Amino acid sequence: GENVEQHPSTLSVQEGDSAVIKCTYSDSASNYFPWYKQELGKRPQLIIDIRSNVGEKKDQRIAVTLNKTAKHFSLHITETQPEDSAVYFCAACRNTGKLIFGQGTTLQVKP
Amino acid sequence: GAGVSQSPRYKVAKRGQDVALRCDPISGHVSLFWYQQALGQGPEFLTYFQNEAQLDKSGLPSDRFFAERPEGSVSTLKIQRTQQEDSAVYLCASSLASGAEQYFGPGTRLTVT
Numbered sequence: 001g002e003n004v005e006q007h008p009s010t011l012s013v014q015e016g017d018s019a020v021i022k023c024t025y026s027d028s029a030s031n032y033f034p035w036y037k038q039e040l041g042k043r044p045q046l047i048i049d050i051r052s053n054v055g056e057k058k059d060q061r062i063a064v065t066l067n068k069t070a071k072h073f074s075l076h077i078t079e080t081q082p083e084d085s086a087v088y089f090c091a092a093c094r095n096t097g098k099l100i101f102g103q104g105t106t107l108q109v110k111p
Numbered sequence: 112g113a114g115v116s117q118s119p120r121y122k123v124a125k126r127g128q129d130v131a132l133r134c135d136p137i138s139g140h141v142s143l144f145w146y147q148q149a150l151g152q153g154p155e156f157l158t159y160f161q162n163e164a165q166l167d168k169s170g171l172p173s174d175r176f177f178a179e180r181p182e183g184s185v186s187t188l189k190i191q192r193t194q195q196e197d198s199a200v201y202l203c204a205s206s207l208a209s210g211a212e213q214y215f216g217p218g219t220r221l222t223v224t
Contacts, residue, residue, distance in 0.1 A: 006153075032210060043115075043202070043215040044154065089153050095210045097142055098167060101153030 002027045004092050006102025014110050019077045021105045023090035026071070030092040033066060033073050034099070038087045047088075048075070080109045113137070115205050115216035123222045124193045132188045132219045136205030143186050144213060145178055146202040154202055160186060161209060193223045 003026040013019050025033075031052040036044035050057045050064045050073065057064050063076045073092075077084055087106050091099040116135045124130050136143050142161055146154035147170075156170040162183035171178070175194075180186040190197055200220050204213040 034212065036215075043217045046212055046214070049212060091153075093210070096159065096167065097144065097206055097209045097211070097213065098156050098159055098170075099144070099146075099154070099204075099213065100156065104151075104153050 002030075002092075002100045004090060004100050004102040006090050006105060008105060009103065010106045010108070012108045012110065013080055015080060015082060017080055019075075019080055019084070019107055019109075021075045021088055021090070021107075022072065023074070023092075023102050024070075024072050025092040025100070027092065027094065027100070028071065029094050030071075030100075031095065032093050032097075033064070034091050035064060035075050036089045036091065038089065038104075040086075044089060077107075080107075082109050082111050085109045115203055115214055117201075117203050117216040117219050119219060120217060121220050121222075123224060126194060126223055127192055129189065129191045130193055130221065132190075132201050132221070134186045134188070134203030134205075134216060136184065136186070136203070137214060138184075140205035140207055140214075141183075142206045142209050142211070142213075143180060144204045144206075145186070145188050146204065147172075148200045148202055148218070150199075157188070157201075190221075193221075195223050197221060198223045 034049035066073045090102040145157040148154040158168040160180040175191045200218040203216040
Protein backbone atom coordinates (compact mmCIF):
# COMPACT_ATOMS: atom_id res chain seq x y z
CA GLY A 1 0.00 0.00 0.00
CA GLU A 2 0.94 3.65 0.18
CA ASN A 3 3.95 4.27 2.40
CA VAL A 4 6.42 7.07 3.16
CA GLU A 5 9.70 6.33 4.91
CA GLN A 6 11.54 9.22 6.61
CA HIS A 7 15.11 9.37 7.91
CA PRO A 8 16.69 10.13 10.28
CA SER A 9 14.26 9.94 13.20
CA THR A 10 16.39 12.37 15.21
CA LEU A 11 18.96 14.92 14.08
CA SER A 12 21.14 17.15 16.23
CA VAL A 13 23.19 19.96 14.64
CA GLN A 14 25.11 23.02 15.80
CA GLU A 15 23.62 26.42 15.11
CA GLY A 16 24.72 27.57 11.68
CA ASP A 17 25.18 24.07 10.28
CA SER A 18 22.96 22.52 7.61
CA ALA A 19 20.33 19.82 8.20
CA VAL A 20 19.07 17.30 5.67
CA ILE A 21 16.02 15.05 6.05
CA LYS A 22 15.22 12.37 3.47
CA CYS A 23 12.00 10.62 2.47
CA THR A 24 11.08 7.86 0.05
CA TYR A 25 7.58 7.06 -1.13
CA SER A 26 6.00 3.96 -2.62
CA ASP A 27 3.05 5.24 -4.68
CA SER A 28 4.36 6.20 -8.12
CA ALA A 29 1.14 8.19 -8.74
CA SER A 30 2.06 10.67 -5.99
CA ASN A 31 2.53 14.15 -7.43
CA TYR A 32 2.56 16.54 -4.45
CA PHE A 33 5.12 16.53 -1.64
CA PRO A 34 4.69 18.97 1.29
CA TRP A 35 6.87 19.38 4.36
CA TYR A 36 5.39 20.32 7.72
CA LYS A 37 7.01 21.66 10.87
CA GLN A 38 5.33 20.80 14.17
CA GLU A 39 6.34 22.31 17.48
CA LEU A 40 5.38 20.55 20.69
CA GLY A 41 1.63 20.72 21.26
CA LYS A 42 1.06 22.82 18.14
CA ARG A 43 -0.52 22.22 14.74
CA PRO A 44 1.57 21.10 11.74
CA GLN A 45 2.65 24.16 9.73
CA LEU A 46 3.37 23.92 6.00
CA ILE A 47 6.91 25.20 5.38
CA ILE A 48 7.53 24.24 1.77
CA ASP A 49 6.09 21.96 -0.88
CA ILE A 50 6.99 20.68 -4.33
CA ARG A 51 5.02 19.22 -7.20
CA SER A 52 6.15 16.45 -9.49
CA ASN A 53 6.85 18.69 -12.49
CA VAL A 54 9.68 20.43 -10.60
CA GLY A 55 13.01 19.01 -9.39
CA GLU A 56 13.94 21.62 -6.83
CA LYS A 57 12.35 24.52 -4.96
CA LYS A 58 13.94 27.02 -2.61
CA ASP A 59 12.57 29.51 -0.09
CA GLN A 60 15.25 31.47 1.78
CA ARG A 61 17.06 28.95 4.03
CA ILE A 62 14.83 26.03 3.08
CA ALA A 63 15.00 23.93 -0.07
CA VAL A 64 13.36 20.72 -1.25
CA THR A 65 14.61 18.37 -3.98
CA LEU A 66 12.61 15.66 -5.74
CA ASN A 67 13.84 12.64 -7.69
CA LYS A 68 10.76 11.02 -9.22
CA THR A 69 12.70 8.16 -10.75
CA ALA A 70 14.06 7.10 -7.38
CA LYS A 71 10.82 8.15 -5.58
CA HIS A 72 12.90 10.16 -3.19
CA PHE A 73 12.66 13.74 -1.86
CA SER A 74 14.67 15.71 0.67
CA LEU A 75 14.44 18.81 2.85
CA HIS A 76 17.53 20.98 3.24
CA ILE A 77 17.80 23.67 5.91
CA THR A 78 20.87 25.90 5.79
CA GLU A 79 22.26 28.20 8.50
CA THR A 80 20.13 26.50 11.14
CA GLN A 81 18.88 28.53 14.10
CA PRO A 82 17.59 27.37 17.52
CA GLU A 83 14.04 28.28 16.46
CA ASP A 84 14.30 25.64 13.72
CA SER A 85 14.14 23.00 16.49
CA ALA A 86 10.91 21.02 16.00
CA VAL A 87 9.55 17.81 14.49
CA TYR A 88 9.51 17.80 10.69
CA PHE A 89 7.17 15.60 8.65
CA CYS A 90 7.31 14.84 4.97
CA ALA A 91 4.21 13.71 3.12
CA ALA A 92 3.16 12.50 -0.31
CA CYS A 93 -0.18 12.47 -2.07
CA ARG A 94 -2.04 12.13 -5.34
CA ASN A 95 -4.55 14.62 -6.73
CA THR A 96 -7.12 13.79 -4.04
CA GLY A 97 -5.07 15.43 -1.33
CA LYS A 98 -4.99 12.39 0.98
CA LEU A 99 -1.63 12.96 2.65
CA ILE A 100 0.54 9.99 3.57
CA PHE A 101 2.99 11.17 6.23
CA GLY A 102 6.45 9.98 7.17
CA GLN A 103 7.25 9.09 10.75
CA GLY A 104 8.82 12.45 11.55
CA THR A 105 12.30 13.79 12.30
CA THR A 106 13.06 15.54 15.58
CA LEU A 107 15.55 18.30 14.79
CA GLN A 108 17.54 19.83 17.62
CA VAL A 109 19.65 22.89 16.88
CA LYS A 110 22.17 23.54 19.62
CA PRO A 111 23.14 27.18 20.26
CA GLY B 112 -8.52 35.59 7.66
CA ALA B 113 -9.20 33.06 10.39
CA GLY B 114 -7.50 29.70 10.16
CA VAL B 115 -8.93 26.25 10.77
CA SER B 116 -10.41 25.94 14.25
CA GLN B 117 -11.33 22.85 16.25
CA SER B 118 -13.29 22.26 19.42
CA PRO B 119 -12.96 21.13 22.06
CA ARG B 120 -9.17 21.43 22.31
CA TYR B 121 -9.08 18.74 25.00
CA LYS B 122 -11.54 15.97 25.74
CA VAL B 123 -11.42 13.32 28.45
CA ALA B 124 -13.89 10.48 28.00
CA LYS B 125 -14.54 7.38 30.02
CA ARG B 126 -14.26 4.15 28.08
CA GLY B 127 -17.57 3.43 26.39
CA GLN B 128 -18.69 7.05 26.10
CA ASP B 129 -19.48 8.71 22.77
CA VAL B 130 -17.61 11.86 21.73
CA ALA B 131 -18.10 14.47 19.00
CA LEU B 132 -15.25 16.60 17.69
CA ARG B 133 -15.89 19.72 15.63
CA CYS B 134 -13.90 21.31 12.82
CA ASP B 135 -14.46 24.77 11.31
CA PRO B 136 -12.49 25.00 8.06
CA ILE B 137 -11.21 28.15 6.40
CA SER B 138 -14.12 29.89 4.70
CA GLY B 139 -14.44 28.86 1.06
CA HIS B 140 -12.27 25.78 1.36
CA VAL B 141 -13.90 22.94 -0.55
CA SER B 142 -11.85 20.03 0.79
CA LEU B 143 -11.74 18.90 4.41
CA PHE B 144 -9.63 16.14 5.90
CA TRP B 145 -9.47 14.36 9.26
CA TYR B 146 -6.24 12.82 10.54
CA GLN B 147 -5.36 10.93 13.72
CA GLN B 148 -1.98 11.56 15.33
CA ALA B 149 -0.76 9.17 18.02
CA LEU B 150 1.97 10.35 20.39
CA GLY B 151 5.32 10.53 18.62
CA GLN B 152 3.89 9.54 15.24
CA GLY B 153 2.98 11.25 12.01
CA PRO B 154 -0.65 12.07 11.27
CA GLU B 155 -2.64 9.22 9.71
CA PHE B 156 -5.45 9.84 7.25
CA LEU B 157 -8.98 9.07 8.42
CA THR B 158 -11.43 10.55 5.93
CA TYR B 159 -11.93 13.27 3.30
CA PHE B 160 -14.81 15.48 2.15
CA GLN B 161 -15.27 17.53 -0.97
CA ASN B 162 -18.05 19.96 -0.08
CA GLU B 163 -20.65 17.76 1.66
CA ALA B 164 -19.66 14.55 -0.10
CA GLN B 165 -17.50 12.07 1.82
CA LEU B 166 -15.24 10.80 -0.97
CA ASP B 167 -12.87 8.61 1.01
CA LYS B 168 -13.34 7.02 4.42
CA SER B 169 -10.78 4.28 3.99
CA GLY B 170 -8.75 5.40 7.02
CA LEU B 171 -11.53 5.17 9.61
CA PRO B 172 -10.28 2.44 11.98
CA SER B 173 -13.66 0.89 12.77
CA ASP B 174 -17.39 1.37 12.36
CA ARG B 175 -17.35 3.23 15.68
CA PHE B 176 -15.94 6.21 13.78
CA PHE B 177 -18.29 8.40 11.77
CA ALA B 178 -17.78 11.77 10.10
CA GLU B 179 -20.16 14.20 8.48
CA ARG B 180 -20.17 17.60 6.78
CA PRO B 181 -23.85 18.15 6.01
CA GLU B 182 -23.67 21.70 4.61
CA GLY B 183 -20.21 21.54 3.11
CA SER B 184 -18.63 23.69 5.81
CA VAL B 185 -18.38 22.58 9.46
CA SER B 186 -17.51 18.93 9.99
CA THR B 187 -18.00 16.63 12.97
CA LEU B 188 -16.07 13.47 13.75
CA LYS B 189 -17.99 11.17 16.06
CA ILE B 190 -16.53 8.24 17.94
CA GLN B 191 -18.95 5.84 19.56
CA ARG B 192 -18.15 3.61 22.53
CA THR B 193 -14.66 5.03 22.91
CA GLN B 194 -11.76 2.68 23.65
CA GLN B 195 -8.35 3.41 25.17
CA GLU B 196 -6.68 2.93 21.78
CA ASP B 197 -8.72 5.90 20.48
CA SER B 198 -6.59 8.23 22.63
CA ALA B 199 -4.78 10.54 20.20
CA VAL B 200 -4.80 14.03 18.75
CA TYR B 201 -7.44 14.41 16.03
CA LEU B 202 -6.40 16.94 13.41
CA CYS B 203 -8.61 18.59 10.83
CA ALA B 204 -7.23 20.22 7.69
CA SER B 205 -8.84 22.15 4.86
CA SER B 206 -7.75 23.15 1.38
CA LEU B 207 -9.11 25.36 -1.38
CA ALA B 208 -9.44 22.36 -3.69
CA SER B 209 -8.37 18.74 -3.78
CA GLY B 210 -4.62 18.53 -4.24
CA ALA B 211 -4.01 22.08 -2.98
CA GLU B 212 -2.10 23.07 0.15
CA GLN B 213 -3.68 21.81 3.36
CA TYR B 214 -3.91 24.00 6.45
CA PHE B 215 -4.27 22.28 9.78
CA GLY B 216 -6.31 23.13 12.84
CA PRO B 217 -4.82 22.97 16.37
CA GLY B 218 -6.28 19.51 16.96
CA THR B 219 -8.39 17.93 19.68
CA ARG B 220 -6.48 15.86 22.19
CA LEU B 221 -8.72 12.94 23.19
CA THR B 222 -7.86 10.93 26.27
CA VAL B 223 -9.93 7.83 27.01
CA THR B 224 -9.66 6.62 30.60
